[in-house]
Amino acid sequence: MVQRRIPTETVGRLLTYLRVLLCLAEQGVDTVSSRDLGNSCDVNPCVIRKDLSYFGGFGKRGVGYDVRGLIGEIRAILNLNRVMKAALVGVGNVGRALLANPQFEGEGFKIAVAFDRDPDKIGREVNDVVVEDVAMLERRIREEGIRLAIVAVGVSEAPEIARRLADAGVKGILSFAPCPLNMPEGVKVTCVDLPTEMARLVYYL
């Protein structure tokens, strides 16, 4: 499949449009103007029109964009129509919240395997996923051909888990541990650092 290389900033904006469009769809909104979409996304409507016309132009003058249609188009542009298998490491409160979220399949991924080191959790089923022993991590990642993982373990374990995931072939990690993971080149890490985000809010109050 030939895929055009989309600039990082455009990818970011398309993801923002997608998020807002999904919220609009949930609220029962059928069409949206570039102006209203721009207000909600905090993006200039001209930029939205330019971004979308670059991929083919989906709006009708005076009518606006069809919300569901545009969701489908943006998903296709970003190649999110597939459902990629993901691994979850750590089935604590955060891990369980992620397993319980039915929304993710619409986002292009599905948690297919979950690991924990707690014997009380291993073997339990959460939302159709059976928690497996973290000792099996490398083997199962390779068996399932998984390239995407979520790390929801503590700071003391996260760097080691991330290294094992990368060694087993994982190429993208979403980490909830607020510490550097020092991954090799070619592995993309996104860190959801709640304490820092809260500290930032506290600072600005």
Place this chain on the structure above:
Amino acid sequence: MVQRRIPTETVGRLLTYLRVLLCLAEQGVDTVSSRDLGNSCDVNPCVIRKDLSYFGGFGKRGVGYDVRGLIGEIRAILNLNRVMKAALVGVGNVGRALLANPQFEGEGFKIAVAFDRDPDKIGREVNDVVVEDVAMLERRIREEGIRLAIVAVGVSEAPEIARRLADAGVKGILSFAPCPLNMPEGVKVTCVDLPTEMARLVYYL
């Protein structure tokens, strides 16, 4: 109290240094060079030295920075030594994970009140916090003088909850609902949008 206005980018970097220093302290590291701190923070060591010398210069040439000392200094600079009361709305899996996190008091805040609309949850105690009826939100926020809140409810409820929080005097919101909240000026919102972060990783794989 006189406080210098610190540029946004510097605040961001100081928060990153703080995060890495906290991880180092947890790993039992006593001192760190600006070079090693720079590697972990992905910041040029010269920038680190410049940032810190601006506030007084805490490192010793050839010895590096005292990890615990520097944590204290950065907290003082960012005014994070106080512990600010925060409200949590929504005691689902994410909400419970936040309530269970003992780390937050070191970050300058403490969840002091929690709300849910589920009668089965109201009255229950999670980590010393009794879950209250969300109908009491405005009254309790005002009574406690709370200005910081975490919104961990779904997309369908989040905008209304955020509006009520702002009306009651809240000035900073950390939201887990991946939808725009359209807050009035003067209310700072940080959105932790997990589906979008995952979609971004999926796109780049």
